[in-house]
Amino acid sequence: MRMPNFVYILYSPKLKQFYKGQSLDVIGRLKRHNAGYHVSTKIGRPWVLVWQIEKPNRSEAVILELKLKNLSVQRLVLFMLKYEGGITGPDELLLLKQLSGC
Secondary structure: OOOOEEEEEEEEOOOOEEEEEEEOOHHHHHHHHHHOOOHHHHOOOOOEEEEEEEEOOHHHHHHHHHHHHOOOHHHHHHHHHHOHHHEOOHHHHHHHHHHHOO
């Protein structure tokens, strides 16, 4: 049985920073980030899911996650706007447009 994997990008309004990750369960993962279970994201709570995409397997998800982690903030924002089908809502789209300077 095929298990879709998701690559996701969170945004912390508090830190004005992005977090990139991959998971089988994005919503569950977001809840764990916001509950403080992950040391790397605890300080940035609350996190907002701004972008996600489904990949057919974990290896493809990991490859994309690593590529996203190597992008500058500006290039990351432009990437999300280019693949805007992954943007999670109108508020997130507005945020990304503001961050891009559009």
